[in-house]
């Protein structure tokens with residue numbers, strides 16, 4: 001924009017106004033804060049007309065408006081707080097004071113403080129602060145320097161860096177002195193030996209535990225008094241009824257294998273698990289009807305079950321119901337005394353221990369409910385001939401041949417998760433239950 005051109009406001013300050021018919025010669029585009037972009041017509045003052053002269057009063061008011069309260073000078077513009085010259089001077093003074101103020105202690109000195117190159121800032125520090133800072137840094141670095149030159153061995157203070165190495169700058173970190181290095185080597189070897197010994201002890205302990213468990217299983221399988229009991233129920237609750245009972249001997253000989261009419265509908269969930277339907281049990285005997293048969297094979301014998309808490313609670317409940325229905329005076333006591341004639345042994349914990357020791361994994365615990373079958377949810381996807389084959393067996397009143405107990409047990413144990421994912425049938429279940437080794441009886 002040519003210097004001589006003026007906006008309307010600038011013309012007014014010179015007591016000028018556009019002459020009659022005078023057109024702006026240009027447009028000034030300008031950004032003003034709070035207003036945005038604006039366009040201001042520019043006039044040539046040479047063509048402008050003089051404004052009417054001001055009265056003395058107007059003249060005085062205008063002068064007052066343009067007088068700087070700081071310096072008393074009359075400026076060519078309206079002065080608000082101070083004139084531009086005064087504002088610039090004030091800014092200069094502020095910067096100069098800043099340069100004379102210490103950045104740490106804020107002390108002001110008559111001359112500007114030196115600015116340390118290490119402090120990349122624009123502000124200076126006084127001499128006491130500078131000294132304090134430098135000394136503190138040295139104190140902090142000193143231990144590091146000592147550490148880097150000293151043997152790191154325990155209670156050793158030998159300096160292992162030579163002056164030449166330090167001077168040459170080739171020294172990087174702490175180095176062991178030879179006695180410390182030797183001792184460290186020995187201690188490491190000692191720790192390694194202890195670790196190995198502990199490992200061997202653990203292996204031995206594991207071997208012994210497995211041996212004991214295998215012995216337990218062999219004992220059970222060899223015992224002619226062993227009876228293995230398995231059952232299916234209408235659910236996992238306290239009043240669940242038995243719908244299927246199986247008892248085998250240790251060799252897998254079927255002693256009892258019968259469906260039971262629970263006297264109530266089997267919930268669909270339970271049927272999903274064991275595939276036994278209401279129709280199938282409709283003509284089956286009640287629990288009370290098989291009680292004598294059951295007593296004959298359980299009483300006085302060693303009765304192996306899987307998950308004692310549940311598998312003993314079911315017959316106890318059935319017995320209590322039975323004795324109550326038959327008008328027995330103390331049904332609970334009678335149930336307990338009936339159960340007391342058999343020696344119950346839980347295969348779940350030994351089997352679980354065995355799996356842990358042999359394959360390092362415990363079978364899934366029946367944590368969700370008392371019945372591990374249900375917890376594992378495995379019966380439903382049984383490959384066995386269920387329930388058809390079981391029924392055929394039952395119908396024929398005999399059992400097909402089967403491998404020896406030991407072999408069966410080993411096969412069952414081969415699957416770490418196999419605890420009762422497989423067999424519902426007592427014969428089959430014996431495999432999963434009896435943790436005998438591959439070298440079984």
Ligand SMILES: [Zn+2]
Nearest residue numbers: 068071083086
């Ligand atoms: Zn001023």
Ligand SMILES: [Zn+2]
Nearest residue numbers: 102105126129
């Ligand atoms: Zn200072």
Ligand SMILES: [Zn+2]
Nearest residue numbers: 151156177180
């Ligand atoms: Zn040392």
